[in-house]
Amino acid sequence: MARRFALLAAIIAVAALSVSCSEAEIDDLLNEVLQEIENSNAGGKVPANAGKALKQLEVAPAGSMSGYDREAFPHWSDAQENGWRVSDSSCDARDAALIRDGKDVVVGEGCDVESGRWLDPYTTRTYTDPLDIDIDHLVPLANAYRSGASAWDEAERERYANDPDNLLSVEDNANQEKGDKGPEAWKPPNRAIWCSYAKDWISVKSDYALTINPQEKSALRQMLSTCKKN
Structure with missing residues (x-):
């Protein structure tokens, strides 16, 4: 599991540096890592899909x-x-x-x-x-x-x-x-x-x-x- 997390983290790092990678694609990779982390909590119970919720929040300049x-x-x-x-x-x-x-x-x-x-x-x-x-x-x-x-x-x-x-x-x-x-x-x-x-x-x-x-x-x-x- 730790190796999988490390691999996914490395993919995100590479994607973030690539000018051809969209923010949505980076978000998807990040959410996969976060989902794996959350799935590992409490014996597999997911308390909240924070990564998905974060992605769904509207991004806008401060009012x-x-x-x-x-x-x-x-x-x-x-x-x-x-x-x-x-x-x-x-x-x-x-x-x-x-x-x-x-x-x-x-x-x-x-x-x-x-x-x-x-x-x-x-x-x-x-x-x-x-x-x-x-x-x-x-x-x-x-x-x-x-x-x-x-x-x-x-x-x-x-x-x-x-x-x-x-x-x-x-x-x-x-x-x-x-x-x-x-x-x-x-x-x-x-x-x-x-x-x-x-x-x-x-x-x-x-x-x-x-x-x-x-x-x-x-x-x-x-x-x-x-x-x-x-």
Whole structure:
């Protein structure tokens, strides 16, 4: 299997250097490699055909940020109304993310998260003070805006801003360093999660029919190439 991966990777490298090879042909070869990698995960179960999903995303230049306002994406809304599995109706999306992503989480009155342990996937450091934790939009709000969300109504923006699949508890400095950057400009320092990060990014962009720019697509290809057999 390893030899087959190496051969396919070599074919892609040669194809990429050939002026006679189209981008679609290179994509097909890359998807074959990614499919083999995914087929090797979890005893042959394919969790997601990320390569195919990436190929299907519309590629377009990043749109304008004119008119962007973070507050136009109502966030930290009611958790239960936005698909979070929490028993306390007073929890908002931030509370719910802290509860889901933490260990030994202590929750007080009004769904106030008082303490717990959070492993930041971006840096692999552990924190015990919830004030050290930001809730990161995996695909940032501003990135979504210039990828198609500028045309959404407020209800769709609120759904996006509170979607459990697009929120992750991370250390605040790491979140600020990431800002609104896509993977072409920022990747998690923890290379071990590049595979899952890329798959989740592609999933969010697919679910919301958001576009990707050419550099972003190239970066996602690179990150998917790190997927390994479990």
